[in-house]
Amino acid sequence: MMNSNLVFDSNSERRCKPRIPCSYPAIVQSRSTRNGKFIENATLVNLSATGLYLQVSRSLQTGDKLLVTISLTNGLPGSDIPKLAAEGIVVRTEPLLEGNFGVAIKIERYRFL
Numbered sequence: 001m002m003n004s005n006l007v008f009d010s011n012s013e014r015r016c017k018p019r020i021p022c023s024y025p026a027i028v029q030s031r032s033t034r035n036g037k038f039i040e041n042a043t044l045v046n047l048s049a050t051g052l053y054l055q056v057s058r059s060l061q062t063g064d065k066l067l068v069t070i071s072l073t074n075g076l077p078g079s080d081i082p083k084l085a086a087e088g089i090v091v092r093t094e095p096l097l098e099g100n101f102g103v104a105i106k107i108e109r110y111r112f113l
Helices: none
Strands: 022-031 039-047 051-056 065-071 082-095 103-112
Touching: 022 051, 039 065, 051 065, 051 082
Parallel strands: none
Antiparallel strands: 022 039, 022 065, 039 051, 051 103, 065 082, 082 103
16 A cells, blocks of 8 residues: 655755765866867865766866866865876766856766875
């Protein structure tokens, strides 16, 4: 028998892995030839075991391949700052305020530096 008291929230989280909000500096490098090669600064907004969400200053296209290097720093200077290098593919892009863009990336490979 079906429980008629169940309510499904259409706004509920659909991701299998939780997202962790953060604000880390990142460097984004193009791995696609269709947009030409580029390197630019970005900010990591959140991450999960399978993806990243970045704020960048250029519009990217779904399917673009990127290398993202993230400095896992608390803001204190030092030469031994751990870094995460992730290769992935753009799965979503959206315009943000002040001409910036939000970019969701599905991680294909990663390593700690």
